[in-house]
Amino acid sequence: MSGVYAEDCKDRSNISRWCKFFEEGRVNLLESPRAGRPVTASTERNVTAMEQTILVDRRVHLRTLSARFNISYGTVFDIVHDRLNFSKVCDRWVPKNLTDDHKGQRMIASLDHLRRYAAEGQTFLEEIVTGDESWV
Template sequence: MLKEVYGNECSSRTQVYKWFKLFKEERETTEEDPHPGPPSTSKKEENIEEISKLIREDRRLSIRGLAEKTGIDKECVRQILHESFNMRKVCAEMMPKLLTPEQKESRMKICVDIPNNIDIS
């Protein structure tokens, strides 16, 4: 089933059994078997760029929405956002964890102005 979904990027059954055996025996890989673990297919540079482009277009996209648009696993999308862009979810927007002082001031002004702009008649 994995071959149908991932095609050539899927690990072979033999390789998976080798990794399982190494994990079970708690051994590191050897020179004859230089692959330390499963291949990282979802954190490729083109996937990171695609997610970056989508986030810049619409910060309200959820992790699920990004995963559906890109065809990448939700957990990989979350890891890319967290590790590559240092972003976390705030309400319904993906935002950088640390705001600059100018960004903080701008958000404060907007929050103060919203109640003042509402016309209650």
């Protein structure tokens, strides 16, 4: 019984059910596909289509994506958060990880600030206004 957890063996009903499965010719204990929503809801095609939809309209709701792709809300949530690495900020979907282009833009801005600080000194720092990056 390799791959079977010890806590499952404590339950006699599980053991009886497994014996019945093996008598019927089943060769493993993994669950078989069942009727209902398809298991392949998070196909690469759906993931890519969702990403394109989010990039076109960053304010799209998960329920809208769920209805558009006929996929459960939970699956849409997993795709958007876990596979695409988006998070909701100020009612917009933004990538959790910076792209190489974003990193380059931040590097250029940082170098520009360092050059201006070297040239202008403390007065430059007093003129910096910080805030939400979405307007920049």
